[in-house]
Amino acid sequence: MSGVFNPDAVLAKYPQSLPRYTSYPPANHFQPTGGRDLQKAFIAAVDAAYAVSAYIHIPYCDRLCWFCGCHTKQTLRYDPVRAYVSSLIDEIALWKSRLTRRPRLSRLHLGGGSPSLLQPDDLKRLRTALDSAFAIDDGTEISIELDPSDIKEGSIAALLAFGMTRASIGVQDFDPAVQAAINRPQGFDITRDLVLQLRAAGLKSINIDALYGLPLQTMERLQKTIAQVIEIGPDRIALFGYAHVPWLKTHQKMIRDEDLPGSRERYQQARLAAKMIADAGYEALGIDHFALPSDSLAIAANEGRLNRNFQGYTDDQAEILLPLGPSSIGRFADGYVQNEPATGQYNAKVAAGEIPFTRGIALTADDKMRGWVIERLMCDYAFCFTELAERFGHRSQGLVELAERIAHEDRDGFCEVSDGLFKIEPAAWPFARIIASRFDAWLELAPRQYSKAV
Ligand SMILES: C[S@@+](CC[C@H](N)C(=O)[O-])C[C@H]1O[C@@H](n2cnc3c(N)ncnc32)[C@H](O)[C@@H]1O
Ligand code: SF4
Structure with a gap:
């Protein structure tokens, strides 16, 4: 490669x-x-x-x-x-x-x-x-x-x-x-x-x-x-x-x-x-x-x-x-919450004694598992199948199969699977968002809203 x-x-x-x-x-x-x-x-x-x-x-x-x-x-x-x-x-x-x-x-x-x-x-x-x-x-x-x-x-x-x-x-x-x-x-x-x-x-x-x-x-x-x-x-x-x-x-x-x-x-x-x-x-x-x-x-x-x-x-x-503050995003094990983004409305909500959350999402078991894989790829350029299974049990098998398919079909030399590890090749690290996106089940629901991948 x-x-x-x-x-x-x-x-x-x-x-x-x-x-x-x-x-x-x-x-x-x-x-x-x-x-x-x-x-x-x-x-x-x-x-x-x-x-x-x-x-x-x-x-x-x-x-x-x-x-x-x-x-x-x-x-x-x-x-x-x-x-x-x-x-x-x-x-x-x-x-x-x-x-x-x-x-x-x-x-x-x-x-x-x-x-x-x-x-x-x-x-x-x-x-x-x-x-x-x-x-x-x-x-x-x-x-x-x-x-x-x-x-x-x-x-x-x-x-x-x-x-x-x-x-x-x-x-x-x-x-x-x-x-x-x-x-x-x-x-x-x-x-x-x-x-x-x-x-x-x-x-x-x-x-x-x-x-x-x-x-x-x-x-x-x-x-x-x-x-x-x-x-x-x-x-x-x-x-x-x-x-x-x-x-x-x-x-x-x-x-x-x-x-x-x-x-x-x-x-x-x-x-x-x-x-x-x-x-x-x-x-x-x-x-x-x-x-x-x-x-x-x-x-x-x-x-x-x-x-x-x-x-x-x-x-x-x-x-x-x-x-804390307008537009801030909070995280916990089961989901994300976001404060009201408009500062005037944020001020008004707080003045009325309200915690100013306006949006958020509860994570499904599938979101948590894919989120873990994507985070590891963005941090380590790799994830380990054994660790995935230890964290998410038998449900993780589908993602292991997806990882193997991505590596098998890869004609670009971006990634490989070896010794139970899915790895992005060092030369492909600048394209990590592209590879991580292959594990993103939400992607097709909101195309063209994001910044350039590289
Ligand atoms: C809130 S600003 C940093 C603090 C301070 N306001 C300043 O500009 O020095 C956070 C950082 O986001 C980055 N940033 C802002 N707009 C960006 C954009 N459109 N694309 C990529 N990075 C951006 C910049 O590097 C910036 O330093
Ligand atoms: S407008 Fe300039 S100073 Fe203000 S947050 Fe953006 S980059 Fe920083």
């Missing part, structure tokens, strides 16, 4: 747009009634758990980058953000009133939007609310997404006082022409200086997000950006392919189609960036993450403990993810 695939040939043959598999079934299959139906079961599961993780969504930014696929709104005034933090505090109080115990918080992630927009006094009252509902200790990992352009005097001290143990910094691309095409000016110096300040303040873990497939991005421009990211020296690098979905995110129409690299260029960019990052000593984890060997995510991957969730990859072992 050749070590390099022709992406044009692969993408001509397989669906161009596929889920990112941060959940199975993907969130577009959640049902309006699902959240309400699962509400009681979800609350009971949180109440019974010793530890839970939580995700807090901050749906505001003080700028609007044209590439952005996140659930956010630009605001140049701080008042709506302050009012929103009050709703968040009310939502946390609602959870407190529903629980008979104070669960330990295993992980907390603040994403957005831009959590770095929060002013010190709002971070302080948010932390006080969290402390009253959950036990937060030295082992609780608190990660926060930072936009360097938000960082002002006092910001870092306030984030550390909140308890931040890990920062994730958005870079995307440092080239001025690319930055102009995505409306995101951001100097190399302010990014590097932020990392230096965070390190000087004692922060041990820093991630940087970079993108390929952006408008006007060339191999030379990307190469320079990745070299600069490596020079900054983060512990982790997330390398995402730009998801161009202007039918969902209308501001992406500001990006001209003719400026976007094609599938072949995207594939070559992904390979170039991944090679540079690996050559600099980072280990590749799953489809889009890299970490220094000493980093806890790399250690987890080597021990087979890497999991996939809505934030990408994690070594978090908590079964329950509590969603």
